[in-house]
Amino acid sequence: MSADPKLAQGPLDQLDQWDDYVAGRYREGKDQSEFRQYDEQATPGVAEFYRLNHTHQTLDFVLAKEKEYCSLQRGKRTPWGALDYLNTLVDDSDPDTDLSQIEHLMQTSEAIRADGHPRWMVLAGFVHDLGKVLCLYGEPQWAVVGDTFPVGCAFSDQIVFHKYFDHNPDSKVPEYQTLHGIYEPNCGLEKVHMSWGHDEYIYHVTRDYLPEPAHYMLRYHSFYPAHRHGAYRHLMSAHDEKMFDWVHMFNPYDLYSKGAAKPDVKALRPYYEDLMAEFFPTELAW
Numbered sequence: 001m002s003a004d005p006k007l008a009q010g011p012l013d014q015l016d017q018w019d020d021y022v023a024g025r026y027r028e029g030k031d032q033s034e035f036r037q038y039d040e041q042a043t044p045g046v047a048e049f050y051r052l053n054h055t056h057q058t059l060d061f062v063l064a065k066e067k068e069y070c071s072l073q074r075g076k077r078t079p080w081g082a083l084d085y086l087n088t089l090v091d092d093s094d095p096d097t098d099l100s101q102i103e104h105l106m107q108t109s110e111a112i113r114a115d116g117h118p119r120w121m122v123l124a125g126f127v128h129d130l131g132k133v134l135c136l137y138g139e140p141q142w143a144v145v146g147d148t149f150p151v152g153c154a155f156s157d158q159i160v161f162h163k164y165f166d167h168n169p170d171s172k173v174p175e176y177q178t179l180h181g182i183y184e185p186n187c188g189l190e191k192v193h194m195s196w197g198h199d200e201y202i203y204h205v206t207r208d209y210l211p212e213p214a215h216y217m218l219r220y221h222s223f224y225p226a227h228r229h230g231a232y233r234h235l236m237s238a239h240d241e242k243m244f245d246w247v248h249m250f251n252p253y254d255l256y257s258k259g260a261a262k263p264d265v266k267a268l269r270p271y272y273e274d275l276m277a278e279f280f281p282t283e284l285a286w
């Protein structure tokens with residue numbers, strides 16, 4: 001089934017384009033100078049995507065989305081029902097080369113499983129992008145995917161396409177543009193409002209059922225400015241620093257498992273049904 005184009009509104013041909021862009025940006029062995037090649041000319045769709053993201057992700061916008069979604073009032077779905085629902089986002093114009101959303105999740109989780117990590121981490125890998133159902137609620141791409149960053153304080157120059165923050169209304173609010181902004185030094189990320197997207201949403205959906213390291217993996221997996229570039233340490237607590245070891249451990253599975261062989265979703269389904277039944281209730285509130 002093709003995605004309704006209205007549901008994935010934005011300059012990216014599909015949401016995967018952002019994931020592919022990030023994977024290319026951090027290709028194993030690639031250095032920082034190559035990283036800078038990713039500009040408007042090389043990736044116009046991605047540049048336009050970030051222009052929109054950096055223009056519209058304000059503190060007020062984030063607070064409104066947290067209010068709208070974090071109390072999980074969107075109804076109940078079985079975990080597998082949510083996967084099937086997410087998979088309706090797949091564009092079937094090129095089914096031979098495009099991985100479905102379930103396949104990306106399963107490649108990530110299978111790579112984690114192959115390395116012998118605990119079952120909760122395999123499950124975290126399997127659900128980490130389920131928050132992209134936000135697109136199916138009609139959220140624009142720039143409010144679903146993309147690198148995440150704190151709002152309500154200065155935007156780090158480690159954030160990709162930083163110059164587009166010139167268009168963000170918060171750039172004109174002096175209180176939000178000091179280093180710490182509305183936060184106390186080293187207050188801990190729990191107190192920090194992150195730009196709205198699929199990370200924060202899946203964290204809220206699953207937080208009651210997974211251990212704390214999984215919370216960090218899910219909630220901050222797109223927080224590249226921090227986990228790849230070391231930005232925002234001044235907001236992180238000692239506990240965050242410790243927990244980011246898990247975020248670092250998780251990231252390569254998300255980025256680099258895509259080249260692996262296509263997983264046999266049908267054959268692996270019983271394993272994942274069991275895994276989800278072990279941790280999740282029959283239905284999750286979304």
Ligand SMILES: [Fe+2]
Nearest residue numbers: 128129221222
């Ligand atoms: Fe993601």
Ligand SMILES: [Fe+2]
Nearest residue numbers: 019128129254
């Ligand atoms: Fe992912």
